[in-house]
Amino acid sequence: MATGEFTSVKSQNELVASEVEVERTALANNPREELEELATFFVDMGVTQELADQVAKQINKSPEEALKVHTSQELGVDTSELPSPLQAALLSFISFAIGALVPLLPYLLGATALWLSLAVTAVALAITGGAVARLTSRPIVQGALRQVGLAVLAAGVTYAVGRGIGTRIS
Numbered sequence: 096m097a098t099g100e101f102t103s104v105k106s107q108n109e110l111v112a113s114e115v116e117v118e119r120t121a122l123a124n125n126p127r128e129e130l131e132e133l134a135t136f137f138v139d140m141g142v143t144q145e146l147a148d149q150v151a152k153q154i155n156k157s158p159e160e161a162l163k164v165h166t167s168q169e170l171g172v173d174t175s176e177l178p179s180p181l182q183a184a185l186l187s188f189i190s191f192a193i194g195a196l197v198p199l200l201p202y203l204l205g206a207t208a209l210w211l212s213l214a215v216t217a218v219a220l221a222i223t224g225g226a227v228a229r230l231t232s233r234p235i236v237q238g239a240l241r242q243v244g245l246a247v248l249a250a251g252v253t254y255a256v257g258r259g260i261g262t263r264i265s
């Protein structure tokens with residue numbers, strides 16, 4: 096999971112980097128069109144054409160700044176704030192390690208009932224789902240229920256597939 100996260104963020108960053116290169120070439124080859132484009136970004140924001148032209152000309156004096164505005168407007172990314180693949184992988188690794196440990200907790204504490212393990216897991220999932228919803232300003236209860244629902248679905252599919260394969264082997 097962590098390696099998947101690493102590859103996913105890394106390839107996304109590489110995609111952005113190649114788009115930035117395309118934009119850099121466009122800026123070098125069609126400076127006039129790109130200057131006009133720069134001005135239209137500001138017109139779209141509600142700035143008058145005259146002021147937009149002035150702002151665009153000033154920004155254009157620094158090619159790197161102009162490139163930044165183009166990429167953030169056209170690609171919707173801030174190239175100075177790309178996510179770190181390593182950080183994403185580490186976060187994913189830690190959260191999966193903690194996630195895998197939660198169902199085992201009751202057993203580690205001496206309990207033997209499966210339902211207790213399931214209940215603890217459901218509570219942990221509801222808390223993380225709710226926390227993620229809170230961080231992304233979505234309804235908390237909905238986020239908590241969705242997390243538990245998805246886990247039940249994933250567990251059900253895993254169980255069904257396991258049973259299916261198990262009966263065929265035995």
Ligand SMILES: [Zn+2]
Nearest residue numbers: 129132165169
């Ligand atoms: Zn452009």
